[in-house]
Amino acid sequence: xxxxxxxxxxxxxxxxxxxxxxxxxxxxxxxxxxxxxxxxxxxxxxxxxxxxxxxxxxxxxxxxxxxxxxxxxxxxxxxxxxxxxxxxxxxxxxxxxxxxxxxxxxxxxxxxxxxxxxxxxxxxxxxxxxxxxxxxxxxxxxxxxxxxxxxxxxxxxxxxxxxxxxxxxxxxxxxxxxxxxxxxxxxxxxxxxxxxxxxxxxxxxxxxxxxxxxxxxxxxxxxxxxxxxxxxxxxxxxxxxxxxxxxxxxxxxxxxxxxxxxxxxxxxxxxxxxxxxxxxxxxxxxxxxxxxxxxxxxxxxxxxxxxxxxxxxxxxxxxxxxxxxxxxxxxxxxxxxx
Amino acid sequence: xxxxxxxxxxxxxxxxxxxxxxxxxxxxxxxxxxxxxxxxxxxxxxxxxxxxxxxxxxxxxxxxxxxxxxxxxxxxxxxxxxxxxxxxxxxxxxxxxxxxxxxxxxxxxxxxxxxxxxxxxxxxxxxxxxxxxxxxxxxxxxxxxxxxxxxxxxxxxxxxxxxxxxxxxxxxxxxxxxxxxxxxxxxxxxxxxxxxxxxxxxxxxxxxxxxxxxxxxxxxxxxxxxxxxxxxxxxxxxxxxxxxxxxxxxxxxxxxxxxxxxxxxxxxxxxxxxxxxxxxxxxxxxxxxxx
Numbered sequence: 001x002x003x004x005x006x007x008x009x010x011x012x013x014x015x016x017x018x019x020x021x022x023x024x025x026x027x028x029x030x031x032x033x034x035x036x037x038x039x040x041x042x043x044x045x046x047x048x049x050x051x052x053x054x055x056x057x058x059x060x061x062x063x064x065x066x067x068x069x070x071x072x073x074x075x076x077x078x079x080x081x082x083x084x085x086x087x088x089x090x091x092x093x094x095x096x097x098x099x100x101x102x103x104x105x106x107x108x109x110x111x112x113x114x115x116x117x118x119x120x121x122x123x124x125x126x127x128x129x130x131x132x133x134x135x136x137x138x139x140x141x142x143x144x145x146x147x148x149x150x151x152x153x154x155x156x157x158x159x160x161x162x163x164x165x166x167x168x169x170x171x172x173x174x175x176x177x178x179x180x181x182x183x184x185x186x187x188x189x190x191x192x193x194x195x196x197x198x199x200x201x202x203x204x205x206x207x208x209x210x211x212x213x214x215x216x217x218x219x220x221x222x223x224x225x226x227x228x229x230x231x232x233x234x235x236x237x238x239x240x241x242x243x244x245x246x247x248x249x250x251x252x253x254x255x256x257x258x259x260x261x262x263x264x265x266x267x268x269x270x271x272x273x274x275x276x277x278x279x280x281x282x283x284x285x286x287x288x289x290x291x292x293x294x295x296x297x298x299x300x301x302x303x304x305x306x307x308x309x310x311x312x313x314x315x316x317x318x319x320x321x322x323x324x325x326x327x328x329x330x331x332x333x334x335x336x337x338x
Numbered sequence: 339x340x341x342x343x344x345x346x347x348x349x350x351x352x353x354x355x356x357x358x359x360x361x362x363x364x365x366x367x368x369x370x371x372x373x374x375x376x377x378x379x380x381x382x383x384x385x386x387x388x389x390x391x392x393x394x395x396x397x398x399x400x401x402x403x404x405x406x407x408x409x410x411x412x413x414x415x416x417x418x419x420x421x422x423x424x425x426x427x428x429x430x431x432x433x434x435x436x437x438x439x440x441x442x443x444x445x446x447x448x449x450x451x452x453x454x455x456x457x458x459x460x461x462x463x464x465x466x467x468x469x470x471x472x473x474x475x476x477x478x479x480x481x482x483x484x485x486x487x488x489x490x491x492x493x494x495x496x497x498x499x500x501x502x503x504x505x506x507x508x509x510x511x512x513x514x515x516x517x518x519x520x521x522x523x524x525x526x527x528x529x530x531x532x533x534x535x536x537x538x539x540x541x542x543x544x545x546x547x548x549x550x551x552x553x554x555x556x557x558x559x560x561x562x563x564x565x566x567x568x569x570x571x572x573x574x575x576x577x578x579x580x581x582x583x584x585x586x587x588x589x590x591x592x593x594x595x596x597x598x599x600x601x602x603x604x605x606x607x608x609x610x611x612x613x614x615x616x617x618x619x620x621x622x623x624x625x626x627x628x629x
Binding site: 061109111112115119120122123126127129244248251252255259284285287290291292293294295298302303 | 367373375421422425426429430431433434435436437438440441442443444445447448449452561564565567568572598599600601602604605606608609612613616
């Protein structure tokens with residue numbers, strides 16, 4: 001077996017072990033509302049990981065993932081409550097609907113460059129926000145959609161939030177492995193080439209437009225699947241979640257954890273979602289604290305938590321190499337995070 | 339017919355506000371390369387400041403208020419620049435700067451809510467009374483808004499097109515490296531641009547306060563400003579102004595057939611413009627002025 005495969009297997013096994021430990025020791029002792037916050041963070045990670053693919057690998061800043069999340073959630077809810085489609089099929093169809101919307105938008109918008117594309121996606125988010133809030137026949141309007149059925153997998157019904165945690169954690173683990181894998185495929189490498197220099201990538205034979213559209217659709221499908229998970233997990237969906245402010249929160253989650261690292265992004269997501277619970281003592285000053293924190297974090301660690309960690313590791317290696325001059329400078333400053 | 343005039347008037351006056359916010363956005367994008375997501379919060383800050391001075395502190399002299407407000411805006415501009423621009427000059431990810439403006443916007447909004455007022459308040463208009471002509475009513479405040487906005491826009495044009503310091507600032511915006519070589523203090527010009535933008539947006543918030551009341555939801559104007567920048571033509575100040583007025587008119591006329599889907603109409607137009615003429619309605623001049 002190759003060393004890389006072994007490492008991935010080891011990572012997956014230890015992560016599974018960590019999930020079991022977390023579930024048995026931490027989650028059972030938390031209040032239901034706190035478990036809900038963590039589960040929702042894990043669901044949001046689907047959306048954030050799509051943005052990691054777009055921004056971290058592809059260098060494309062898209063501000064409409066929240067619309068994909070919302071579409072996935074509402075399609076799943078609509079199919080289940082109005083047309084009685086069974087839950088697993090409704091979830092897949094929700095993800096598919098988001099993918100189709102993403103394909104359409106990607107074909108339309110990805111021809112544009114820089115700020116124009118960002119402005120276009122902002123427009124999509126505002127349209128989505130308005131439609132979700134007002135299109136009562138589809139989304140239930142201001143009341144939202146309620147009474148979505150429970151998920152039944154292999155005869156096991158997921159009833160409480162605590163039942164959901166292991167499932168979501170395993171999903172997230174699979175997602176992280178998938179993201180890790182994507183980075184090593186031809187597609188992932190061409191994506192990074194597009195990020196670093198689109199012209200050079202084009203000259204090397206990468207179809208820039210198609211690569212961007214594919215990654216946009218992939219991010220849309222992930223966000224849509226996250227949305228349908230959200231719908232089934234909560235049982236009710238309210239349109240007030242899918243606003244531009246939530247989208248900005250997703251960007252903050254990604255940047256806080258580290259735009260280049262899926263695991264960092266996961267930590268960022270959980271942290272941002274759990275922060276109101278942690279900083280309850282600050283009550284009315286909470287938002288002020290939050291704003292100050294964002295500013296300070298961006299100034300002092302623009303690559304997020306993962307970036308700081310990586311830098312520390314590199315510095316440690318450099319120091320160790322200095323102490324052992326015979327080591328041949330392995331892991332030297334050549335891969336310093338810039 | 340009266341309804342049509344009324345809609346046009348509201349459209350244009352709201353459009354002028356979008357235009358100032360959009361112009362601020364454009365200037366910052368050119369000078370600092372930052373997409374400012376705190377623009378709406380700065381607008382709201384202007385409105386809060388008007389409430390603070392006029393109702394809470396009961397200042398009587400108009401001149402004193404303007405000078406105080408100017409001082410506050412310049413201070414905010416300097417702090418904003420040194421927090422959101424200077425630390426990121428050599429950053430690899432331009433997105434970090436953008437996130438920083440989101441954080442700064444949250445801080446500004448929370449400061450207003452905590453230290454000035456947490457409730458939605460109304461402010462008395464600067465010019466009371468209204469003019470009624472054949473069935474439709476124009477409050478005098480609207481004329482004041484028109485006048486002040488036109489004054490601000492012409493001032494800005496004069497600064498950037500005719501005056502030496504304005505040219506220096508556009509030079510620094512267009513090519514930082516070359517401007518540095520010519521001895522232009524680029525940090526200073528960027529800071530001045532930030533101050534001008536904060537003053538402009540802040541005073542528009544001040545003018546809007548009597549019409550829209552003072553609340554944090556004033557920051558929603560920002561989204562329309564994004565739309566105006568694109569519709570008018572990306573990269574030019576003229577485009578931002580015309581785009582702003584167009585967006586205001588589209589929004590006002592859309593009430594003829596829908597009230598709930600206003601956002602869909604406005605941003606649908608944005609997507610249409612992006613799809614069919616991505617250079618915007620005024621493509622000329624963008625090459626010349628583009629950063």
